[in-house]
Amino acid sequence: MRIGELARRSGTTTRALRYYESLGLLTARRAANGQREYDEDDLKLVHEIRSLADIGFALEDTRPFVQCLRDGHTTGDACAASVEVYRRKVAELDDCITRLQAVRDQVRAQLREAEQRSRPCGR
Amino acid sequence: MRIGELARRSGTTTRALRYYESLGLLTARRAANGQREYDEDDLKLVHEIRSLADIGFALEDTRPFVQCLRDGHTTGDACAASVEVYRRKVAELDDCITRLQAVRDQVRAQLREAEQRSRPCGR
DNA sequence: ACTTGTGTTGACGTCCACGTCAAGGCGGAG
DNA sequence: CTCCGCCTTGACGTGGACGTCAACACAAGT
Numbered sequence: 001m002r003i004g005e006l007a008r009r010s011g012t013t014t015r016a017l018r019y020y021e022s023l024g025l026l027t028a029r030r031a032a033n034g035q036r037e038y039d040e041d042d043l044k045l046v047h048e049i050r051s052l053a054d055i056g057f058a059l060e061d062t063r064p065f066v067q068c069l070r071d072g073h074t075t076g077d078a079c080a081a082s083v084e085v086y087r088r089k090v091a092e093l094d095d096c097i098t099r100l101q102a103v104r105d106q107v108r109a110q111l112r113e114a115e116q117r118s119r120p121c122g123r
Numbered sequence: 124m125r126i127g128e129l130a131r132r133s134g135t136t137t138r139a140l141r142y143y144e145s146l147g148l149l150t151a152r153r154a155a156n157g158q159r160e161y162d163e164d165d166l167k168l169v170h171e172i173r174s175l176a177d178i179g180f181a182l183e184d185t186r187p188f189v190q191c192l193r194d195g196h197t198t199g200d201a202c203a204a205s206v207e208v209y210r211r212k213v214a215e216l217d218d219c220i221t222r223l224q225a226v227r228d229q230v231r232a233q234l235r236e237a238e239q240r241s242r243p244c245g246r
Numbered sequence: 247a248c249t250t251g252t253g254t255t256g257a258c259g260t261c262c263a264c265g266t267c268a269a270g271g272c273g274g275a276g
Numbered sequence: 277c278t279c280c281g282c283c284t285t286g287a288c289g290t291g292g293a294c295g296t297c298a299a300c301a302c303a304a305g306t
Contacts, residue, residue, distance in 0.1 A: 033273090097223050
């Protein structure tokens with residue numbers, strides 16, 4: 001299939017696919033007229049990239065998963081490098097959540113304080 | 124004081140202060156030679172901006188707080204507009220935290236699954 | 247007099263994941 | 277032949293909060 005069909009079937013855009021190629025995430029065979037040619041395996045790669053990116057993974061973080069599929073594994077997370085990314089991501093998320101909770105609590109406290117000042121002495 | 128001193132005392136940079144001025148957050152009197160002149164009230168404004176920005180507020184969100192101080196209030200959150208920003212921010216943070224927790228749990232599940240596949244049948 | 251430090255404005259660079267436009271080629275339908 | 281839809285590459289735009297550099301002026305210290 002050509003790039004337009006791959007874009008439609010993977011729920012992304014031709015621009016994004018060319019961008020992935022520029023990053024080396026995707027590689028395309030070329031037809032005689034220079035057009036990019038893809039197969040079902042490429043579709044799988046793009047699905048892997050998109051599902052990870054949609055979750056919040058940086059494109060660079062999807063690289064091990066893509067490589068893993070290229071190496072013939074049936075899932076992108078069958079390799080140690082991918083699992084390592086999972087672990088890092090969970091830790092990152094934990095950190096981020098903790099920080100945001102602290103900030104939220106701080107803002108909440110400020111909010112309560114400000115509200116109290118605006119209507120002092122009950123009510 | 125001039126811009127360099129204000130930057131040092133507020134823990135930011137001259138570039139940032141000029142940027143705030145370009146946004147209308149800060150306004151400076153000019154000395155005879157064209158240099159910006161600030162006073163202690165300006166320092167308070169910058170402190171307000173920085174403490175909110177450090178927490179994760181967009182610069183635009185600090186505007187009501189700055190205006191509030193300009194209007195003579197002793198704290199930037201003494202005005203209704205500021206309190207409204209607090210409320211919006213708490214809601215935003217709650218949303219963000221919830222989403223991140225869902226993602227983290229999802230990634231954790233993927234991680235466990237991948238780990239199980241790699242060493243099947245106990246151990 | 248010279249250097250150093252400080253200030254001025256203006257403009258471009260950074261990061262990320264593309265969107266958007268330009269300018270053109272190729273293939274098939276009418 | 278013309279039109280339409282698809283493809284190609286290349287280059288610039290987006291947003292947020294500045295960093296960095298250029299090219300210059302002014303003031304103080306030695």
